[in-house]
């Protein structure tokens with residue numbers, strides 16, 4: 290069995306590759322010439338890399354024709370919400386064109402490849418108080434260009450399944466984190482700031498944005514197991530929430546991370562970290578996915594946060 294992981298050098302891609310190797314699957318991953326390699330350096334003897342610009346249909350067609358994968362985990366994306374306000378067109382183009390190019394190549398070669406699409410709880414956007422925990426039937430009220438790009442990716446998956454019978458499973462993943470999480474994202478950003486203070490690299494002040502937002506975090510290692518199960522047991526054309534079913538305010542996340550450290554730290558709001566519109570609450574109902582695949586989260590949030598801070602402590 291051969292799996293293609295787009296964005297293999299990223300946070301989720303590197304964990305996906307580790308999971309697939311443990312399952313005995315042959316792993317090929319896409320990289321671009323400017324991809325960082327530190328997350329997958331330890332895997333290079335066991336995986337193959339293919340340089341591919343997903344935005345370029347010729348590049349994608351040549352990759353798919355050569356590799357003819359049984360499975361695709363489509364994880365490559367511009368995934369940071371604030372970047373999508375600075376470069377909305379680039380976010381939408383990158384996330385949407387890459388997926389269309391993959392679907393078109395699979396369709397043209399007539400392959401039976403099973404394809405997982407990484408959709409996002411950001412698609413739900415403005416959620417009303419009586420709508421939590423959020424089910425897949427909730428209306429989508431996206432609040433950022435990133436969310437729009439994910440709505441498009443999600444519905445393209447539906448459409449290519451209906452129009453051409455492609456085996457596409459759409460996973461709607463709520464926030465996820467763990468070791469190697471990029472330092473822009475809130476959990477890693479706070480953990481790294483704390484560790485930089487511990488190491489004396491910066492004064493004892495932690496800068497934060499909106500602490501009132503509520504998010505539902507799942508450990509990345511549980512998430513990649515979910516992506517595998519989505520293609521093993523999920524129904525083509527369907528969408529499934531992957532979530533923990535619990536949510537924390539960002540101020541609770543900050544308090545938890547601070548509790549792992551001995552140093553005294555002052556908390557300051559950095560206005561540059563506030564967004565034009567922020568999703569207030571994301572709390573997912575994962576029953577549909579559980580019923581289809583048996584998946585449930587296993588790693589508690591406290592353990593994920595401990596592993597994350599230890600990850601940053603171990604960095605040079």
Ligand SMILES: Nc1nc2c(ncn2[C@@H]2O[C@H](COP(=O)(O)OP(=O)(O)O[C@H]3O[C@H](CO)[C@@H](O)[C@H](O)[C@@H]3O)[C@@H](O)[C@H]2O)c(=O)[nH]1
Nearest residue numbers: 368370409410411463464473474475497498499502539562
């Ligand atoms: N990044 C960041 N966020 C902060 C900060 N302070 C508060 N926040 C708040 O923390 C929340 C989480 O921010 P992110 O970690 O940047 O994630 P996100 O915007 O929720 O998006 C993530 O989850 C999506 C799934 O819901 C993913 O699709 C997306 O790629 C990303 O992983 C947001 O409400 C944000 O305003 C800060 O200093 N930095």
